[in-house]
Amino acid sequence: xxxxxxxxxxxxxxxxNSAYELFLNKGxxxxxxxxxxxxxxxxxxxxxxxxxxxxDICDKIIIEKSSELIKEAYNAVDTDGHSDxxxxxxxxxxxxxxxxxxxxxxxxxxxxxxxWGLFKKAIEDERNKEIEFxxxxxxxxxxxNGLESQDLDEVLFMLIELIGxxxxxxxxxxxxxxxxxxxxxxxxxxxxxxxx
Amino acid sequence: xxxxxxxxxxxxxxxxNSAYELFLNKGxxxxxxxxxxxxxxxxxxxxxxxxxxxxDICDKIIIEKSSELIKEAYNAVDTDGHSDxxxxxxxxxxxxxxxxxxxxxxxxxxxxxxxWGLFKKAIEDERNKEIEFxxxxxxxxxxxNGLESQDLDEVLFMLIELIGxxxxxxxxxxxxxxxxxxxxxxxxxxxxxxxx
Amino acid sequence: xxxxxxxxxxxxxxxxNSAYELFLNKGxxxxxxxxxxxxxxxxxxxxxxxxxxxxDICDKIIIEKSSELIKEAYNAVDTDGHSDxxxxxxxxxxxxxxxxxxxxxxxxxxxxxxxWGLFKKAIEDERNKEIEFxxxxxxxxxxxNGLESQDLDEVLFMLIELIGxxxxxxxxxxxxxxxxxxxxxxxxxxxxxxxx
Amino acid sequence: xxxxxxxxxxxxxxxxNSAYELFLNKGxxxxxxxxxxxxxxxxxxxxxxxxxxxxDICDKIIIEKSSELIKEAYNAVDTDGHSDxxxxxxxxxxxxxxxxxxxxxxxxxxxxxxxWGLFKKAIEDERNKEIEFxxxxxxxxxxxNGLESQDLDEVLFMLIELIGxxxxxxxxxxxxxxxxxxxxxxxxxxxxxxxx
DNA sequence: TATGAATGAGGGTTCATTCAT
DNA sequence: CATGAATGAACCCTCATTCAT
Numbered sequence: 001x002x003x004x005x006x007x008x009x010x011x012x013x014x015x016x017n018s019a020y021e022l023f024l025n026k027g028x029x030x031x032x033x034x035x036x037x038x039x040x041x042x043x044x045x046x047x048x049x050x051x052x053x054x055x056d057i058c059d060k061i062i063i064e065k066s067s068e069l070i071k072e073a074y075n076a077v078d079t080d081g082h083s084d085x086x087x088x089x090x091x092x093x094x095x096x097x098x099x100x101x102x103x104x105x106x107x108x109x110x111x112x113x114x115x116w117g118l119f120k121k122a123i124e125d126e127r128n129k130e131i132e133f134x135x136x137x138x139x140x141x142x143x144x145n146g147l148e149s150q151d152l153d154e155v156l157f158m159l160i161e162l163i164g165x166x167x168x169x170x171x172x173x174x175x176x177x178x179x180x181x182x183x184x185x186x187x188x189x190x191x192x193x194x195x196x
Numbered sequence: 197x198x199x200x201x202x203x204x205x206x207x208x209x210x211x212x213n214s215a216y217e218l219f220l221n222k223g224x225x226x227x228x229x230x231x232x233x234x235x236x237x238x239x240x241x242x243x244x245x246x247x248x249x250x251x252d253i254c255d256k257i258i259i260e261k262s263s264e265l266i267k268e269a270y271n272a273v274d275t276d277g278h279s280d281x282x283x284x285x286x287x288x289x290x291x292x293x294x295x296x297x298x299x300x301x302x303x304x305x306x307x308x309x310x311x312w313g314l315f316k317k318a319i320e321d322e323r324n325k326e327i328e329f330x331x332x333x334x335x336x337x338x339x340x341n342g343l344e345s346q347d348l349d350e351v352l353f354m355l356i357e358l359i360g361x362x363x364x365x366x367x368x369x370x371x372x373x374x375x376x377x378x379x380x381x382x383x384x385x386x387x388x389x390x391x392x
Numbered sequence: 393x394x395x396x397x398x399x400x401x402x403x404x405x406x407x408x409n410s411a412y413e414l415f416l417n418k419g420x421x422x423x424x425x426x427x428x429x430x431x432x433x434x435x436x437x438x439x440x441x442x443x444x445x446x447x448d449i450c451d452k453i454i455i456e457k458s459s460e461l462i463k464e465a466y467n468a469v470d471t472d473g474h475s476d477x478x479x480x481x482x483x484x485x486x487x488x489x490x491x492x493x494x495x496x497x498x499x500x501x502x503x504x505x506x507x508w509g510l511f512k513k514a515i516e517d518e519r520n521k522e523i524e525f526x527x528x529x530x531x532x533x534x535x536x537n538g539l540e541s542q543d544l545d546e547v548l549f550m551l552i553e554l555i556g557x558x559x560x561x562x563x564x565x566x567x568x569x570x571x572x573x574x575x576x577x578x579x580x581x582x583x584x585x586x587x588x
Numbered sequence: 589x590x591x592x593x594x595x596x597x598x599x600x601x602x603x604x605n606s607a608y609e610l611f612l613n614k615g616x617x618x619x620x621x622x623x624x625x626x627x628x629x630x631x632x633x634x635x636x637x638x639x640x641x642x643x644d645i646c647d648k649i650i651i652e653k654s655s656e657l658i659k660e661a662y663n664a665v666d667t668d669g670h671s672d673x674x675x676x677x678x679x680x681x682x683x684x685x686x687x688x689x690x691x692x693x694x695x696x697x698x699x700x701x702x703x704w705g706l707f708k709k710a711i712e713d714e715r716n717k718e719i720e721f722x723x724x725x726x727x728x729x730x731x732x733n734g735l736e737s738q739d740l741d742e743v744l745f746m747l748i749e750l751i752g753x754x755x756x757x758x759x760x761x762x763x764x765x766x767x768x769x770x771x772x773x774x775x776x777x778x779x780x781x782x783x784x
Numbered sequence: 785t786a787t788g789a790a791t792g793a794g795g796g797t798t799c800a801t802t803c804a805t
Numbered sequence: 806c807a808t809g810a811a812t813g814a815a816c817c818c819t820c821a822t823t824c825a826t
Contacts, residue, residue, distance in 0.1 A: 032821085117371060153372050158381075158385055166354065169357070192388045192391065203810085207811085241797090245811075249796080399806090424798080437802080437807065437808055441807080508757045509761055547773065550753075557752075567708070577743065584783065622815090631791045633792065636819085641818090
């Protein structure tokens with residue numbers, strides 16, 4: 001990698017990280033591109049060399065950060081070897097919830113802006129084979145667990161949506177209860193949904 | 197009601213309806229207050245006599261419109277007399293889904309902005325006794341159906357979140373499938389969740 | 393005085409006092425007529441029955457409040473009976489300075505808006521004979537003290553301007569020094585200026 | 589200086605001069621930023637690249653214009669070589685008064701907005717060494733004249749305030765007399781104040 | 785590739801004043 | 806006399822985007 005290419009990558013990273021921190025601290029709406037470039041220490045025009053606009057960089061941040069979390073969670077529970085795959089799913093969920101409890105603003109960012117379309121794009125991204133693998137592994141687990149095999153995608157989707165929604169309202173708004181009180185109920189529901 | 201009071205109500209209604217249509221057609225972000233007042237045929241300052249800002253009127257629209265839908269759905273299924281309350285819930289859900297299929301933009305509006313906090317405000321609003329009644333009736337039904345009675349609020353909340361998320365992504369993004377393909381799977385999940 | 397006339401006077405007083413307090417607390421620029429009427433408990437239109445605009449009521453407040461202070465100061469020092477009239481002037485000045493030290497915001501209000509023209513209007517106002525008398529008495533004192541009798545008005549004017557300016561910058565901005573440090577220097581200057 | 593830098597300076601100057609003229613002709617309150625930029629022939633946003641707001645540019649104008657006047661006055665009298673420094677001060681004052689007689693609106697602008705704090709900022713400004721030098725020279729002159737040396741700053745301050753106030757009311761309001769009638773009385777007072 | 789000055793449309797908000805009731 | 810809803814001009818300020826350097 002030439003010196004020039006390194007420099008380019010460095011600038012892009014700087015913009016990426018600056019935007020991430022600003023989105024977390026001030027919210028997307030209140031973050032201007034001029035804030036991002038100032039923090040990154042580059043000129044305003046440079047931003048447009050790497051990203052289309054604010055929402056472009058935002059999408060990229062969300063994909064990267066949530067992929068990271070998913071990989072981390074997967075690696076943390078993978079080796080546990082629960083006999084019942086349902087319990088693996090719940091351990092996986094639990095890891096993510098605990099993480100988001102500590103990182104509330106990421107949750108806000110992701111929840112308000114993570115669409116299924118974006119998620120699919122992440123899965124299909126060539127550079128993100130790992131996420132695709134995890135996704136397939138989860139499906140396989142559910143199938144081996146006895147779940148109707150024709151609807152695996154849909155059920156997994158529902159699980160993700162349910163967990164996401166509950167995290168968001170419980171952790172951020174404490175509604176209808178604190179997340180720790182919601183957890184047992186949520187896990188009971190997951191078990192019911194996944195049961196044959 | 198005096199002529200003056202009638203006029204006031206007329207103006208507020210005009211603003212409300214204009215904002216509603218504009219939010220639907222152009223989205224909230226792209227709707228300026230100047231658009232709203234122009235469409236309503238009142239002066240800009242008049243807007244601020246009735247609403248704090250754009251998000252204030254938006255909240256009020258969402259509460260009103262979703263309350264209307266809930267009441268309509270409730271009245272439509274109430275008299276059916278299913279022996280099993282689960283089926284009542286599903287009929288209720290089905291009514292709402294069919295409605296939102298025809299009114300996609302309301303769905304967008306509501307989904308992106310309806311928080312549980314807002315919903316609770318609606319339930320507790322003195323002028324909205326009917327919504328409170330429906331909410332309590334749903335809980336009663338779930339209870340009689342044999343659901344664990346200590347977690348009724350939470351389970352109902354989860355149902356609402358799940359249904360809302362699935363509507364949003366299936367109807368709007370057709371992801372992971374069209375809503376009509378999702379329905380049977382969703383209803384199967386609801387039955388599982390509500391089962392004793 | 394009829395009940396109606398009493399009511400009228402009552403409303404005007406209410407507006408007057410409300411404006412005074414608001415001007416002190418928020419400054420003139422930041423006080424809107426709607427603030428004044430709200431505090432006074434009258435309708436917006438009523439304001440215009442009694443005053444032309446914000447600056448009209450402001451002028452009236454300044455005249456009234458500064459007249460009050462001058463009378464108070466005059467009554468406080470009048471009886472002292474200094475053999476030298478210069479010392480009477482200084483005692484008079486001192487009383488006013490001490491008062492303004494305790495009432496900084498009145499000072500701001502008055503300094504920024506009290507023009508000589510306004511002051512003359514106050515002196516010539518039929519309802520304010522007392523101020524005119526004080527003014528003439530001060531001149532008489534200066535004259536008896538031996539000051540060139542043809543320039544009495546002008547010298548008195550200069551004294552007032554000098555004292556006013558020093559109060560303003562010393563009390564409010566502490567520039568070039570605190571008022572208590574400025575006092576002896578100021579009084580020395582006054583003595584020099586008034587000396588034959 | 590590059591073409592770009594020249595252009596920048598040109599724009600700032602254009603804004604500065606436009607604002608100055610508008611403030612003089614319409615008053616500060618009645619001058620909108622949109623007026624300034626229109627006159628300067630630049631876009632609205634450009635204003636905010638160079639000045640914080642209307643009051644920022646106003647402060648800068650006042651400092652610049654009064655510095656100019658002071659320098660001009662100083663250079664005009666410096667070489668006179670009065671044996672008595674009091675007469676130098678009076679010549680200096682006279683020069684300023686004559687200037688302000690011809691430039692009434694600058695007087696208005698300066699009087700209403702020139703605070704001692706602003707003046708001190710001007711003196712301490714690195715780019716304004718000349719003003720500082722003049723100020724120190726005036727003090728030195730007073731001292732050599734025999735004035736109590738510990739209060740030089742304060743007495744000079746009083747002189748400035750007195751002269752400023754008299755200019756303002758005499759030139760603008762002709763109160764209590766026309767400036768030309770006030771001058772001899774004022775100069776007599778200055779002599780008394782400065783005398784040992 | 786990188787810069788950052790310049791743009792100017794557009795948004796939100798205020799508020800003195802009027803006038804029908 | 807009193808009201809207060811309605812007005813709408815006026816204003817400030819932001820900010821995404823462009824483009825000459």
